Amino acid sequence: MGSLARAYGRPLASVIAGIAVAWVLVLILVPLGAMVEQSLWWRDSKGDASLSIDRLYNDISLIELDLETETDPAKQAAFDQSLVEKRAEIATLEAQETNPPKTYGLANFTRMSGLHFYIFVRTIFYALLVTALALVVCYPVAYVVALASGPRKAIILMVALIVPYAINELLRVYAWLMILDYRGVINGVLQWMGFIDLDAREWIPFLENPSAVFLAMIYTYVLFMVFPMVNTLETLDRNQIEAARDLGASTFRIHRRVIIPHAKPGIAVGCIMTFMLSAGSYSVPAIMTRGQGGDWFSQLVYRQFYESNNWNMGSAYAVSLLVVCTAFILLMMRLFGVGLRDIAK
Amino acid sequence: MSTATESAGARLVLNIYIGLFVLYLFLPLAVMSAAAFNAFDYPSVTQWQGFTLKWFVALAHDQRLLQGLVNSVLVALGVIAVSIPAGLSGALILTRLGQRSGTMLYSVLVSPVLTPGIILGISSLIFWREFGVPGGLFVAVMAQSSFIASYAMLLFLARLQRQDRTLEEAALDLGASHLLVFRRITLPFLAPTCFTAAVVAFLQSFENYNTTVFAIGGEWTLVTEIASRLRFGLSPVINVVGVIFVALTLVAAITYVVLKKKLKA
Structure with missing residues (x-):
């Protein structure tokens, strides 16, 4: 604090410190505390x-x-x-x-019904699956963009990746809604080929299958895996790859011993972002199920707040989600041996 | 030009793979854009009933969507007003703090970026209700700012790491007041980042859905309005919004790349 005052003078330093403290308290810590507090009590309505x-x-x-x-x-x-x-x-x-009267305790957490707990676990499982699949799909893409193409091609590829990344997430989901809808592109093509008749409502109900949410989710969040990996791979000295090859290493070995170790921070960040976004996504399930299905945990949270009007229960659900995401971040940081400073770049 | 670390066969496979990946990214967007020009009143490309611009006219008369656009801009401006000063203050403090306390503060300030958006929306909603402020545009500004300020801070931090501090110290030695040094040296040095951070904040805010939908209450932004429309039957008007987004993004991305190349040359 002293060095801040030395650099900018006492009045200015206190303004700076004041704004930062307000940010930490009003926007981050106290709202978080309020949510946790809300999740820890309930009002006992005695039925009798x-x-x-x-x-x-x-x-x-x-x-x-x-x-x-x-x-x-x-x-x-x-x-x-x-x-x-x-x-x-x-x-x-x-x-x-x-x-x-208010009663404090953990009942909001333990009272989660079997079905809701099942959806909670399934959401986390699907989010892990989205993350794993995105990692596998994106690694070659990141490798080509960062290392295996000339500067011109790399720029073209970057634009090709940035444009869909920058387009609103809702519209990306909407595009898939159009494709999988009853009168969507796939059913339209099937009709054109003579397999089904839309006027007789013979469409294939892709949207009623939970995997529709899964498909759209991968499409929506896959690029959050690419960019962090590209960023770290770009800093790899290509001579290292050349050297490994000259020394007789196979392609597989080069990836395992040279490229992947270098990409570790990027992989960690990509996994964290993809998992966090898909586990907490409300847009994708809400749109793909047209607000009907309750396949994703975030939809349950939304309903607790805006339909059941049970904010205590809703907060408990939100806190559970937050705990899982935090655990995942810590796990990834440990697994890949990266610090918080490597993550947020 | 290209580093030939792969055999020709491997390179072919990689190129085909990338081609498919880009196709996968763009085909759905192309389908969505094309349907905006279809006269059929259900968004479709397979049932083509002729080219039309009537959905653009319909959008121009859609009061709720237009009001949503105004609300989105208002929220985004509010977010800029909150998150630029916050991000700048956070970055200035962090560059002057010691290792230990610095890491602590850094973790807190960066944590919103790693928190699921719905949680930020929920916690702001609960917090502001304590003060009798119901969900709405103001709470949306606060909820979004909590993480957008972190992005702004990261941008400022990166810029401050390249700062030559001797300049400020020299000015102080020559008798300039702290305020003058800040106004004439520090701020001009940070001005380009202020601009970048404002643009990033605007885009992030404008696009945001997961945080906003919890904090917005009975009000609406363009994005939350689109989402609630999608729940009740599809309309090509939404595709028109999509086309406009795609076109703007394309123009912005190409300008950005061209500008960056020119600056480097």
């Missing part, structure tokens, strides 16, 4: 509260009837007394019913 209230009202009317026929002042006083007690009890019960 309304029943007890009804019973108390019944008791009161009975006592009031008794009171009207009663002549003994001592007994009247006793009735009055019990009336007051019952009314007070009703008041507290009704307050609890409209504004149930």
Whole structure:
């Protein structure tokens, strides 16, 4: 902090520090804390509260009837007394019913139903699969763009990759929706070839299969794997490859011992980004299933917030997702031996 | 020109592979773009009923989409206003901090980039509700800024690493005030990055869906409006939006590459 003040003077340094602190607190840490806090409590709505209230009202009317026929002042006083007690009890019960007390605990996490937990696990599994497939598909692409083509071709390839990367993710999903839809491109071609008749609604329902989401997801996030790998591979000295080849290494060995070790940070970043984006993607499943299916965990989270209006449960779901993503990042960092500074470049 | 580390056969296989990959990337976009010009009122390329521009006219009269465009621009400007100062401050502090505390702060400031977008949207929604601010354009600005500021910071950090600090020190020795040095030396040095960061922030904000959809509440941006349209039947108007996006992106990418080449030459 001292060096900041020395460099920019005390007033300016405090403005800079103030903005940074506001950023950390207002935009990052406190909202995150608020979400975690929200996931840790719930309001107990006791199901039998309304029943007890009804019973108390019944008791009161009975006592009031008794009171009207009663002549003994001592007994009247006793009735009055019990009336007051019952009314007070009703008041507290009704307050609890409209504004149930907060209870803290982990129940939002443990209360996740079997189906939701299954979707949670399946989402993570699919996200891992997307990541693995993207890695396999993209490695040769990154290799060619970064190392195995001349500068001209490399530039053309970069443009060819940047354009679809820069186009809105929704539109990329939409393109696949058009292709796989009931009256989409594939069904259209099948009709043209005479296999099916669209007017008789004989289409093949690709969209009703969960793999439609999977297909569109790979298409949408595959490029997040390419660019980090290209970035690291570009810094590899091509002479190293030449040297390895001159020394008699096979192509496979060159990749395993020279190129892949050099690409490690890029592979780690690519995997982290692809996994994080696909595990947390809301756009792809929401559009591919037209908001109907609940195949992806993010859709469950959205419903907790905007349909069930259960923010506590929704927060617990979101926190679970965050924990998995953080674990994945830490695992990748350890596996590939890279630090946070290598990741964010 | 090319490093001949592969045999001719291997190079052929690689070239075919890359060709297929690029085809895979572009074919869906081409299909989407073509359907925008089809007179058929369901987005399709297989049932071609003649060339038309009527969907462009329909877009020009679509009040909700146009309002969405205005909202998107407003949010993006808000994001620039928040994330450029934040990113710049973060970068200035990090370049002056020691190794240990620097890494701590760095981890916190970079973490939003690695957090799933929906989580940023949710946490902002919950946070601002505490202050009685419901989901809307303002909360969307805050949610998006949390990670876009990190991107801006990374850009500033990269630029600051190439900074020659002796210039600032010399100016201070010659009696310039800190404020003058900052205004006349530091800021001009960072000005190109400010511009780049603003462009990046604008694009990131404009394109964002996963964070925005949670934070936007009852309001809408162009992108969230498109998404909610897709849920109820398809319309070629969305394809027109797609064509415009594709065209703008192509122009921008080519200009960028040409400019970069010219600067290098």
